[in-house]
Amino acid sequence: MPLRDHFPIFQSKTYMNSCSYGALSAEVREACLSYLDDRDRFGSHWEVWVEKLETLRPMLAQMVSASPAEVAIVSCLSDGLNSLVSALDFTGERNKVLLTDFDFPSTAQIWRAQERKGAVIECIPCHAGELTIPVERFAEYIDESTLVLSLPHVCYRNGARLDVASIIKLAHAKGARVFLDCYQSIGATPVDVRKLNVDFAAGGMLKYLISSSGSAFLYVKEDLITNLQPALSGWFSQADINAMDIYRNAPANNARRFESGTPNIPSIYAAIAGLRLVDEVGVGEIERHVKTLTSAIKQKTLENGFKLAMPGEDGAHGPLITIRSTDMHQLVANLADAGVVTSCRDGNLRISPHFYNNLDDVEILFEALNNQRELLVCR
Numbered sequence: 001m002p003l004r005d006h007f008p009i010f011q012s013k014t015y016m017n018s019c020s021y022g023a024l025s026a027e028v029r030e031a032c033l034s035y036l037d038d039r040d041r042f043g044s045h046w047e048v049w050v051e052k053l054e055t056l057r058p059m060l061a062q063m064v065s066a067s068p069a070e071v072a073i074v075s076c077l078s079d080g081l082n083s084l085v086s087a088l089d090f091t092g093e094r095n096k097v098l099l100t101d102f103d104f105p106s107t108a109q110i111w112r113a114q115e116r117k118g119a120v121i122e123c124i125p126c127h128a129g130e131l132t133i134p135v136e137r138f139a140e141y142i143d144e145s146t147l148v149l150s151l152p153h154v155c156y157r158n159g160a161r162l163d164v165a166s167i168i169k170l171a172h173a174k175g176a177r178v179f180l181d182c183y184q185s186i187g188a189t190p191v192d193v194r195k196l197n198v199d200f201a202a203g204g205m206l207k208y209l210i211s212s213s214g215s216a217f218l219y220v221k222e223d224l225i226t227n228l229q230p231a232l233s234g235w236f237s238q239a240d241i242n243a244m245d246i247y248r249n250a251p252a253n254n255a256r257r258f259e260s261g262t263p264n265i266p267s268i269y270a271a272i273a274g275l276r277l278v279d280e281v282g283v284g285e286i287e288r289h290v291k292t293l294t295s296a297i298k299q300k301t302l303e304n305g306f307k308l309a310m311p312g313e314d315g316a317h318g319p320l321i322t323i324r325s326t327d328m329h330q331l332v333a334n335l336a337d338a339g340v341v342t343s344c345r346d347g348n349l350r351i352s353p354h355f356y357n358n359l360d361d362v363e364i365l366f367e368a369l370n371n372q373r374e375l376l377v378c379r
């Protein structure tokens with residue numbers, strides 16, 4: 001894979017933690033510095049700031065196969081979801097919100113915060129001993145009272161990838177909307193909101209889009225936008241950002257209505273640079289490359305007698321591979337001492353390769369893991 005030498009971290013470490021943060025490239029570093037240089041050079045630079053936002057928007061739209069008018073740029077996924085849910089009505093007969101055991105805490109907490117507005121929350125479980133949530137379980141829970149299903153594409157805890165295409169069809173057959181959280185897939189797995197026919201989707205720039213914290217996106221399907229009036233607002237959500245009208249809240253008639261105040265501009269500089277790199281390699285190519293690496297990791301996990309924490313079949317997991325540990329924090333710390341950067345959740349070691357990793361990294365990882373056998377669940 002080209003471009004590995006754009007990521008200085010590999011000079012000193014074996015970095016395999018893209019599910020937490022993507023590695024920092026020379027391009028993203030330069031983009032961050034160019035924000036500061038621009039401040040020095042121009043002093044105030046408002047037009048260029050707004051222009052940067054409108055450079056990023058079509059790039060993000062292309063990443064999910066949406067139109068730019070369907071994409072709001074927000075500071076974190078939670079901000080986008082908060083704005084979206086503020087526009088939903090939970091007082092009708094359709095007031096049920098379905099979560100899953102795979103939801104990230106933020107999404108679950110935001111949906112639960114709607115209980116006082118009338119939402120009835122139910123969680124679709126992943127039972128003890130199961131590594132994923134089968135499609136049939138969704139069919140048992142989705143009914144005519146379901147307003148919306150919160151659906152993670154890839155579980156942040158164990159890497160299981162849900163069959164979102166089938167689940168979205170099931171939800172639509174009952175008249176329910178679907179919010180797809182694709183933060184753990186976007187940038188390493190193609191996400192096509194049109195093909196999926198999903199209603200809402202969100203992700204952020206920090207992980208496989210290899211940029212920075214401080215920017216994320218919310219997709220809202222075009223024909224739903226104008227019927228959704230967020231109770232959150234701000235001047236960047238208005239039809240005319242320059243209206244400066246304190247007597248009216250006049251939201252844009254596109255997805256900008258889900259934005260609020262001054263964007264996180266330094267992060268937008270970084271996001272443009274990160275997306276350019278991802279685009280240069282191509283998400284299809286990244287998916288193929290990551291599959292080679294995840295296949296090698298799965299095979300070595302089995303050869304070494306360790307235990308996978310996600311379903312092993314291709315397609316049933318995302319770019320994140322997880323291995324059961326007896327003491328995950330100690331394991332991550334010991335691997336870090338050996339120069340291998342990983343992370344953990346829920347008793348699982350998380351290994352998340354991206355396009356900049358190679359099979360040598362996998363060898364180094366397993367050499368280090370073999371020195372930590374007492375911290376791994378062995379079969």
Ligand SMILES: Cc1ncc(COP(=O)(O)O)c(C=O)c1O
Pocket residue numbers: 075076077078079104106107152154156181182183184204216
């Ligand atoms: C699947 C998923 N959703 C949401 C988030 C958090 O999003 P934010 O902090 O941007 O609100 C994360 C962060 O790790 C995540 O993995």
